[in-house]
Amino acid sequence: xxxxxxxxxxxxxxxxxxxxxxxxxxxxxxxxxxxxxxxxxxxxxxxxxxxxxxxxxxxxxxxxxxxxxxxxxxxxxxxxxxxxxxxxxxxxxxxxxxxxxxxxxxxxxxxxxxxxxxxxxxxxxxxxxxxxxxxxxxxxxxxxxxxxxxxxxxxxxxxxxxxxxxxxxxxxxxxxxxxxxxxxxxxxxxxxxxxxxxxxxxxxxxxxxxxxxxxxxxxxxxxxxxxxxxxxxxxxxxxxxxxxxxxx
Amino acid sequence: xxxxxxxxxxxxxxxxxxxxxxxxxxxxxxxxxxxxxxxxxxxxxxxxxxxxxxxxxxxxxxxxxxxxxxxxxxxxxxxxxxxxxxxxxxxxxxxxxxxxxxxxxxxxxxxxxxxxxxxxxxxxxxxxxxxxxxxxxxxxxxxxxxxxxxxxxxxxxxxxxxxxxxxxxxxxxxxxxxxxxxxxxxxxxxxxxxxxxxxxxxxxxxxxxxxxxxxxxxxxxxxxxxxxxxxxxxxxxxxxxxxxxxxxxxxxxxxxxxxxxxxxxxxxxxxxxxxxxxxxxxxxxxxxxxxxxxxxxxxxxxxxxxxxxxxxxxxxxxxxxxxxxxxxxxxxxxxxxxxxxxxxxxxxxxxxxxxxxxxxxxxxxxxx
Numbered sequence: 001x002x003x004x005x006x007x008x009x010x011x012x013x014x015x016x017x018x019x020x021x022x023x024x025x026x027x028x029x030x031x032x033x034x035x036x037x038x039x040x041x042x043x044x045x046x047x048x049x050x051x052x053x054x055x056x057x058x059x060x061x062x063x064x065x066x067x068x069x070x071x072x073x074x075x076x077x078x079x080x081x082x083x084x085x086x087x088x089x090x091x092x093x094x095x096x097x098x099x100x101x102x103x104x105x106x107x108x109x110x111x112x113x114x115x116x117x118x119x120x121x122x123x124x125x126x127x128x129x130x131x132x133x134x135x136x137x138x139x140x141x142x143x144x145x146x147x148x149x150x151x152x153x154x155x156x157x158x159x160x161x162x163x164x165x166x167x168x169x170x171x172x173x174x175x176x177x178x179x180x181x182x183x184x185x186x187x188x189x190x191x192x193x194x195x196x197x198x199x200x201x202x203x204x205x206x207x208x209x210x211x212x213x214x215x216x217x218x219x220x221x222x223x224x225x226x227x228x229x230x231x232x233x234x235x236x237x238x239x240x241x242x243x244x245x246x247x248x
Numbered sequence: 249x250x251x252x253x254x255x256x257x258x259x260x261x262x263x264x265x266x267x268x269x270x271x272x273x274x275x276x277x278x279x280x281x282x283x284x285x286x287x288x289x290x291x292x293x294x295x296x297x298x299x300x301x302x303x304x305x306x307x308x309x310x311x312x313x314x315x316x317x318x319x320x321x322x323x324x325x326x327x328x329x330x331x332x333x334x335x336x337x338x339x340x341x342x343x344x345x346x347x348x349x350x351x352x353x354x355x356x357x358x359x360x361x362x363x364x365x366x367x368x369x370x371x372x373x374x375x376x377x378x379x380x381x382x383x384x385x386x387x388x389x390x391x392x393x394x395x396x397x398x399x400x401x402x403x404x405x406x407x408x409x410x411x412x413x414x415x416x417x418x419x420x421x422x423x424x425x426x427x428x429x430x431x432x433x434x435x436x437x438x439x440x441x442x443x444x445x446x447x448x449x450x451x452x453x454x455x456x457x458x459x460x461x462x463x464x465x466x467x468x469x470x471x472x473x474x475x476x477x478x479x480x481x482x483x484x485x486x487x488x489x490x491x492x493x494x495x496x497x498x499x500x501x502x503x504x505x506x507x508x509x510x511x512x513x514x515x516x517x518x519x520x521x522x523x524x525x526x527x528x529x530x531x532x533x534x535x536x537x538x539x540x541x542x543x544x545x546x547x548x549x550x551x552x553x554x555x556x557x558x559x560x561x562x563x564x565x566x567x568x569x570x571x572x573x574x575x576x577x578x579x580x581x582x583x584x585x586x587x588x589x590x591x592x593x594x595x596x597x598x599x600x601x602x603x604x605x606x607x608x609x610x611x612x613x614x615x616x
Binding site for chain 1: 254258259523532608
C-alpha cells in the first residue's frame, strides 16, 4: 500500500486512504435543482470498516456512488490513495473500479450463468494486466476461506441467499482492492444470516487491511464497524454512539 | 468471451430458439436462391454452354433468338468483320416433339456442327457431323425423359435419331435438341406452314472472336445488333425479371433475419439491464459487453446457417424434377455470408442500448 500514500498529508495526521473533501452533488438546474449531498467531508484510514447510516432518500447511495467512481461530484474532491477520482473521465473510472474498488450489492447481482468460481475469475479478468494462473489460485483460496469450496462449481441459482452474498464478498475482494463498498448487504437476508454476512465482511476487510464502507439503514449492523457516519437530508455527520440511535 | 460462451452453454434453450429461427431463414433463402438459379441456369444453358463469344441478332429482335430473323448472307458478311474468327448461322424453333415416352416440349437448334454456337458440354456420344441430316445431340433433360442415345425424336414430319447428350444446355427452361440447319429448316417448315415459300433465313449468327476481342467492339452488319453471349442470356424474355423478383424476395428475407436477430438481442439486453449495470460498476467496459453480444450473434448465426444449409440440401433432394432448382456452391456461400452479416448487423443495434446503461443504477436498488 505504500505506493498509494497521499502526497500532501500533514506529518502528525494519520494518513487517510480515502479522503472526501467538501463534496456536493446537485441534480437539475434552477428552481428544480435538488441537492443530494451538501458539503460532505470524511476520511477513512486504511484497515477501517465504517458504516454510513441513514434512512432511504438521505443521499447515502449518492455519496457511496461518488466514492466508488460511479458518479462524479458537482464540486469538491475525492481522493483514493494517490488518485483524485472526482475529476476522472468515465474511462479512467471504469479502470479504477476494476482495479481498486470492490463492490457488494444489495441483491448479490452475480452473473447467473457463471459458477461461483467463474464469477470470481470474471472480475479478475477485468484489469488490463491480469495473471490467469494467479487468479485461479486466489479464487480457490477466497472460496475456501468463505466456506464455499464445496459450492464453487454451482451457479447462483443453486446457492442459498447467504451463500450468494458470500460469493459476492469473494468477488469484491478478488482484485485485492483498496476500497470495498458494501450497499445494504443484508437487504435480501434475514437477521441472523445478515449478521453472519456483515461479521464475515468486517473480518475479511480488517484481516486484509482493506478499507470498507457499508451503507445501511439497519442500526443493528453498525456494531461491526469502527466508525459510524450518519447522513440525513444530504448532510453528513460523524456520529457518536448515542446519536446513531437517534436516526431510528 | 467468457460471458458469451458460458451464457450460450448454460442457457441453451433460448439460444436454440434464435438458432432455429436463423436456420429456417437460411433454409428459405437457400431454397429461393436455388429456384432463382434453377430458372436462370435453365433459361440460359444454351448460351452459357456455347463456344461463341457473341451473337448477332436482327435489330428489331431486341436480342431474342425466337424473334430474330437474319438473311443467310449475313453469315458470310460477318465472316469478314474484323475480330471475328468464325461466323455460323443458327436457327431456333420452339416446338412440340414426340419421343419414345410421349410428347416433349423442345427448343430445336439448327447449327453448323463444327462452327460457332455449338454446345461445348457434350457428355456422351457426339454432335452430328456436318451434313449429317437426321441426327441430333440432345440435352440431358431430354435424355432424362426417355430419349437417350439411339432413340428417335419426331418434330412435325421430321425425325432425328439421337447421337449424343449435352449437359446444361437448355433454353428458356425448354430441353434442347441440336441438329443440322437443313434438318431444323425442314422441321420449321413442317410445324410452321407460314414459313414455307419464304426465302431461306436463319435466326441469328453465332460469332467466335479472336482472343481478347471485346464483343461490344464488333461492327454490326446492316440491320443487325451484336450482343456478348452473357448479355444475350440476360436478354432472354423474362430472365432479368425473374431474377430481380426472386432477388428482392431474397433480400427482404435477409432483412427479416437482421430484424429477428436485432429483436432477440434487444430483448436479451433489456432483460439483463440490471446485471449489465452491475458488471459495469465492477469495471466492465461497454466495449467488452458489446463484444459479448456480437460474439453470441456470430455464434448463433453461424450455427443457424449450418443447420439451414443442411435442411435445404436435404429438402432439395426431395423436390420433384419438374421444379427447376439448382443448388450452387457460390450461391450457397453468398447466402451464408449474407445471413451471418445480417445477423451481426442486427445485433449491432443493441450496442447503443448497452452503452446507455448507467453503472450507478447498480447501487441503491434503483431497478428493483
